[in-house]
Structures are given as C-alpha cells and as structure tokens.
Amino acid sequence: AQTVTQSQPEMSVQEAETVTLSCTYDTSESDYYLFWYKQPPSRQMILVIRQEAYKQQNATENRFSVNFQKAAKSFSLKISDSQLGDAAMYFCAYKGGNTPLVFGKGTRLSVIA
Amino acid sequence: DARVTQTPRHKVTEMGQEVTMRCQPILGHNTVFWYRQTMMQGLELLAYFRNRAPLDDSGMPKDRFSAEMPDATLATLKIQPSEPRDSAVYFCASGSTPGLAGGKADTQYFGPGTRLTVL
Numbered sequence: 001a002q003t004v005t006q007s008q009p010e011m012s013v014q015e016a017e018t019v020t021l022s023c024t025y026d027t028s029e030s031d032y033y034l035f036w037y038k039q040p041p042s043r044q045m046i047l048v049i050r051q052e053a054y055k056q057q058n059a060t061e062n063r064f065s066v067n068f069q070k071a072a073k074s075f076s077l078k079i080s081d082s083q084l085g086d087a088a089m090y091f092c093a094y095k096g097g098n099t100p101l102v103f104g105k106g107t108r109l110s111v112i113a
Numbered sequence: 114d115a116r117v118t119q120t121p122r123h124k125v126t127e128m129g130q131e132v133t134m135r136c137q138p139i140l141g142h143n144t145v146f147w148y149r150q151t152m153m154q155g156l157e158l159l160a161y162f163r164n165r166a167p168l169d170d171s172g173m174p175k176d177r178f179s180a181e182m183p184d185a186t187l188a189t190l191k192i193q194p195s196e197p198r199d200s201a202v203y204f205c206a207s208g209s210t211p212g213l214a215g216g217k218a219d220t221q222y223f224g225p226g227t228r229l230t231v232l
Contacts, residue, residue, distance in 0.1 A: 033219050043150075043202055045223035091156070095219055100146060100169070103156045 002027045004094050006104035013082045014112050020067075021077045021107045023092030032096035034068065034075045039106075040088040048090070051075065079109075087111045115139045117224035119205050125230045131193040134227045137186055138207030145188045146221060147173075147180055148204040156204075162188065163210065195231045202226045 003026045013019035025034070036048040051059045051068050058066050063083075067076045079086055092104040118137045126132055138145050147159040160170035160180040170180060177199075179191045192199055206221040 035220070037223075042225075043228070044225050045204060045206075047220065047222065050220055095221075100158050100161050101221055105155055 002029075002094050002096060002099070002102045004092050004102050004104040006090075006092055006107050008107045009105070010108045010110070012110040012112055013079070013086075015082055015084060017082055018078060018080045019082055019109065021079075021090050021092075021109065023075045023077070023104055025073050025075065025092075025094045025102075027073070027094065027096055029096040032094060034066075035093040035095070035101070036064070036066070036075075036077045037091045037093060037103075038086075038088045039091065040085075045091075049077065082111050084111050084113060117205055117207050117222055119203075119224035119227050121227060122225060123228045123230075125232065126195055127232050128196055129194040130231075131191065132195050132199075132229060132231075134190045134203055134205075134229070136188040136190070136205030136207075136224055138188065138205070139222055140186070142207035142209045142222075143185075144208045144210060144221075145182060146206040146208075147188070147190050148206065149201045150204060150226075151201045159190070159203075192229075195229075197231045200229055200231050202228050 005024045032053045034051045038046045038048045049059050049061045049064050058068050063080045065078045089106045089108050091106045093101045095101050120135045144163045146161040149157045159172045161168055162182050165182040182188045204226045205224045208221045
C-alpha cells in the first residue's frame, strides 16, 4: 500500500523568508499524482499545488513551487516570500490509479512577523 | 466559482441521536469522497463514490454509518446512533475522472466540513 511521510510535524519561518516542507512517499506505481493541501485555522482544505508524476517539470503556483524527485520519491513544497496568511497545516497527498488520496500526517507551519 | 458545499457546518447532538450530513459536489464531478478528521487519527477516508456507485466504504463503521448518493447533486452521510467518539470534522470532497469536465482530473476539491460534536 502507498504511504506518505511528512517528517516535520512543525516548522516556522520569518515573514518574507523562504521555507521548504518535506514529503516522501512509497509506491510501486509509475503513473500517479501528488498534491499539497493547506488547512488554515478555518479547517477548510485548500488545494495548493498539483504534480503529475509523468511530468519532469516542477509545478509552480505563484509563491508556491515543488521539488519533485521521482527516483527518490520525494515531493517537497517551497513557499517563497512567506506571508502571515500562509500559517496553516500543510498536507502532502498521493493519488495513484483508481485509489483515493493517501495523506501524510501534516506539517504545521507558523509564520513569524 | 464552483465549490463543494456541506450542510450543516456545525452540529451538536446527544449520544444516540441520528445525524445526517449533506454534500453537494461541484457540478460535473463524478467522484465523491467522505473523510473524517480528528486530532488523534488525522484524515481518514470513510467512503467514496464514482458515478453515484459506492466503490469503497471499508473505512466506515458499518453498524452505525451509512453513505448514499440519491442523485448526482447530493451525497449524504448518516450516523445512527451517534456516539461521543464520532465527534470530528467530516469533509466531503469531489473530483472528476479523466475525460470529464469540472476541474483537473484526479484532483479532489474539499468542502468546508461539518464539525460534529456528540455529547
């Protein structure tokens, strides 16, 4: 079964700085999707970024970008120019084949003014 | 701006009562998922549907939980009877399989959740 590991339960970053959240996964599939979701205190799960495994180019969405290393099964999220509104729980998730999402345990990000 | 809606947003009830949570998926989406989130267990998949047919409900306690899709615009999650350990935030998410409209295939879009408290 696929697993997703987020090894950093908590992270903090100074406002305007850059932070990287780690995620590794385990799978035997070659075609799959990876996601980062953000959950602020409101509890809403917000899609941050999506990566197709067949694409070599790393996905970017404004200040958010990923470092996708398929061979290493690593999928880290980089947040540039961190803002107070970025403070949230961040979940890495995997989806392959016909299976639903598999989530990591999450990383709580604090942004320090 | 299409989004998943869930009702109610908050529910407080007493042990033994029936609870029904509703979800309206994004128009055009053909997959619907129910998740439960607690501090101890994190996000757990309870059930999911494709084209209104249940594909997997192995995450649900069968004796008290039931999930249905009466039509393509409504999914329900019912707990009867409810217990204090059911207290959690319940999320509905919808998505589309490749070839269908309504967002990127295989991406799940979440509703705001229903916060359930069972006393």
